[in-house]
Amino acid sequence: MNTKAAYVKSQRQDRDHHCHWPGCEKQVPPAMWGCRAHWFKLPKELRDDIWRAYRPGQEKDMRPSRQYLEVADKVQRWIHENHPPQRAAEQPRGLFD
Numbered sequence: 118m119n120t121k122a123a124y125v126k127s128q129r130q131d132r133d134h135h136c137h138w139p140g141c142e143k144q145v146p147p148a149m150w151g152c153r154a155h156w157f158k159l160p161k162e163l164r165d166d167i168w169r170a171y172r173p174g175q176e177k178d179m180r181p182s183r184q185y186l187e188v189a190d191k192v193q194r195w196i197h198e199n200h201p202p203q204r205a206a207e208q209p210r211g212l213f214d
């Protein structure tokens with residue numbers, strides 16, 4: 118395990134911060150991109166890109182690199198193209214009746 122991964126795994130939920138998957142409200146430590154389920158929905162290249170661009174501590178000083186922001190954007194575009202949000206019309210009827 119590399120030290121970056123060890124750092125992220127050691128981080129706790131110390132403030133309100135949720136998964137970056139659109140619509141996911143799951144709380145994850147600020148050092149993590151998102152919840153486990155959604156993280157592993159991303160293709161490995163994107164996960165690798167995030168790892169490379171991530172700088173330990175950026176979630177504390179709130180100064181992610183430009184590179185990280187670009188990767189984060191790319192991830193959002195990928196999600197939008199590959200997992201578009203379900204439209205209301207596609208939701209099963211009567212689910213919450």
Ligand SMILES: [Zn+2]
Nearest residue numbers: 136141152155
């Ligand atoms: Zn999530």
